[in-house]
Amino acid sequence: MAARADVWPELTAARLWPTMETLQLWAQIVGKTRLSQTPWLNHGWHVTLRVSARGLTTGLIPHGAVGFSMEFDFIAGALVIRVSDGGERRIVLKSGTVADFYAGVQDALTALGVACHIDLTPNEMAEATPFPLDEQFRTYDPEAARDYWRALVQVNRVFGLFRTGFLGKCSPIQLFWGAFDLAVTRFSGRRAPLHPGGVPNLPDAVTREAYSHEVSSAGFWPGDPGREPAFYAYAYPAPKGFEAAPVSPVAAHWDAGLGEFILPYAAVRAEDDPDAALCAFLETTYQAAADLAAWDREALECPRGTPRHPRWVG
Template sequence: MKIINRSVWKDTYDTLHHLAQMMGKVKLAATPVQPEWANVPLEVYPSGFRTGLLYKNGINFEILLDFYKSEVSIFDNRGNSKFFVLKDRTSVSGIYGEFLELLNFLGLDITINTIPQEMNMKTRFEDNINEIIYDHESAKNAFEMILYAYHELNIFISPFRSKKVMPRFYWGTFDLGTTIFSGIPAPYDSSDIIARIGFDEQMIEFGYAFDDTIDGFPYLYILIYPVKTSEYENAKPEGSGYFSKEKSEFFLPLKPVFEMGNPSEEIQKFLESSFRIICHNEKWPNLDWHTKEIK
């Protein structure tokens, strides 16, 4: 596993982001809506991402992306299965065509919005014919970073007694996140349905991302909702993490962390100390109960 700049594997990243969106949009269409879009994220399993159990047209099915085999597959409860292999020198439209074949194979009549969400790219899947590079080793390395981050976030979040969403992969922003809630309503006044459903209660999201915010390298982030940025201008978590006034989030760049002797210890210090700072500033109720030791 290597910490590499996203620019080195940008085409592969874009390929995977589009594919994750296809899987996620099917999951969105085949599950009842839950608060904070808890029904939508993809699940992480040892070889990749999975939608989890879906149901449509009387069919129970699941879609999987295997990073090690470079395969996308679909299964149903009748014993039917089909897959295709991700190849180099392909296109988003080509992948989408093969993805539709999987759905059609099971007789699934599912309509999705083919415009990418939460991406700078707005070309519909079927119209994006530009040739892209898919590098198997880069994809595998990226997934191993996701696995590492998953376990660190899982270690941190598991003991909390409050309502929470365990680590899941958010296909819109292509990041891994886990969220805890204080129980205090905080409706988001917006006509944007994504934001309105996603933000309706006081919460803290802890996550891992690949984007270009920190010199193009992966990082951990902590998002606070609602947040009063001015109260965090002098906030300093333990270790090498920091609060960004520009982004209104806490960040921990992972490249320097992995050059230290014990990256896990540094990550847990960042998560725990930032959580304490946030709870103090946001006046979370019943903090002792949220963090009461499990016995």
């Protein structure tokens, strides 16, 4: 079933964008709540969201003697906040203002006994109106959100398979709410040059810590008014000749403006075997980065994992 295009929902930027912009701002409020309570973990891995069986979740957030989680439940159409003492609150996901959503989250956390103070300015967005002051009406289409999440379920599965073929340091499969992309990143183990920073509304110290070591990274992004949903792959630092490396499938190409390889989501969905097409993109872009940067591939790689079979060590 996973090889059939009908399990990969049709996604277009025109349909997704208004809802994705709204969801990105909401996700920043939720992600910053996790950030405020969680000790710093390398490369910002402590602030991300994960794909769940119903949407996107923070996982368990520590708060004194209790823990709580926040989950965008796209099936029920609510942000569900649960506390380990049994408390629960739901905030309906609907069109409205970011200010109202922020107030609803804060009221729910306070009522549950897990109030948190967060940084109020959105990150990595050109428009950085503080959440309590953002009174612009925002659109939320629950069907678009559900289709986006359905796509994430498939992407998460294929990224998970790709991740098993690497013995070195590798990130979880996680959604960064700053750029709003689902990503997986492999590391060579070597230090990288100091990143120049300059990401909009993001402290340079955060960017430099995130890119402290050499990476080959790939991800999925839902698009914007000027670009369709797509997969991407890049290396930092990009080795000489990376942009000219041969990659698969044929729809993949180098985007000089973005400085990364791009594979349109629609091209993957149109393939007879979308899983194989996406895996080819992940593998060939990684191989280009690893070969051109002289990674120790023999020490870092292993066969992909299969269910119920431990990796053979002779």
